[in-house]
Amino acid sequence: MAGHRSERGLKRGELARRTGCHLETIRYYETAGLMPEPARTDAGHRIYDPEQERRLRFILRARELGFTIEELKGLLKLIDGDGPSCGDVYDMAEAHIASIRSKITDLKKLEKTLVEISTECARGEAPDCPIIDALYESA
Amino acid sequence: MAGHRSERGLKRGELARRTGCHLETIRYYETAGLMPEPARTDAGHRIYDPEQERRLRFILRARELGFTIEELKGLLKLIDGDGPSCGDVYDMAEAHIASIRSKITDLKKLEKTLVEISTECARGEAPDCPIIDALYESA
DNA sequence: ATAGGGCCTGTAGTTAGTACAGGTGCAAGA
């Protein structure tokens, strides 16, 4: 009769399905120190409570917004009560915005260049391809 | 008297400096099959001729434009005379432009979100940080 | 003669996961 005293909570696969993340990603976040070690059933299966699901969603959202695992450790320390202030979080967000803007700028330049060289391409069988030629010219 | 019959060409370090790429990257491109095995001095040092420098610049430029190593293999096959036609190169470039455009779109959304949440941040010492709060809400 | 630097090799580390092999337990169908 021991072993199933109403083990409430989600197993790893259920949590993965609910949050839309890959099964193994959850275990990865655990070893990376972002997710706490969860409770286990008698069989050793991980059991997650709603607070842990909330935390995982937070992590996934921050990753979506481009924060690195290392940055997330900082954010989570703040959440967990010790560590940096809100000002530090703000600074991280600002730095992040700056790097996103520079990525956008670079990608736009890149797009322009690619469009220029590809419109010159006659889409033919010519042995000298204008795209190839363009790539030979330095940026 | 053997060993220095005017070994013309660049050594690996010189080529790296001239092209602005990392020393080890050149060796990496060699093992990856993008750069040919270069000539060697009697001491076994790699010696690059201008054609090889040209090829390296081509590779670096294409990488800058976001082509993957695998895509580069296709481009280089074309250059080397066998393989796909100019039309294939055009298709690769077009696919590339599409993926760049979608990256730009995503980054813009992301920037907007981050700006929104960070402007709400009072940059204070408040225990509940609006950025953290915003991250807890799903996208 | 020796100290420094550049080069050589093979291998391991990086980021953020994903995939896989081999094993255990649980629950339902035949």
Next chain:
DNA sequence: TCTTGCACCTGTACTAACTACAGGCCCTAT
């Protein structure tokens, strides 16, 4: 009751595109 199949467990290897490092060799300058 058996058994089949799935979900889960673990550790490890793989991905992209490099970068870094350890341990040696050789060349040049002092």
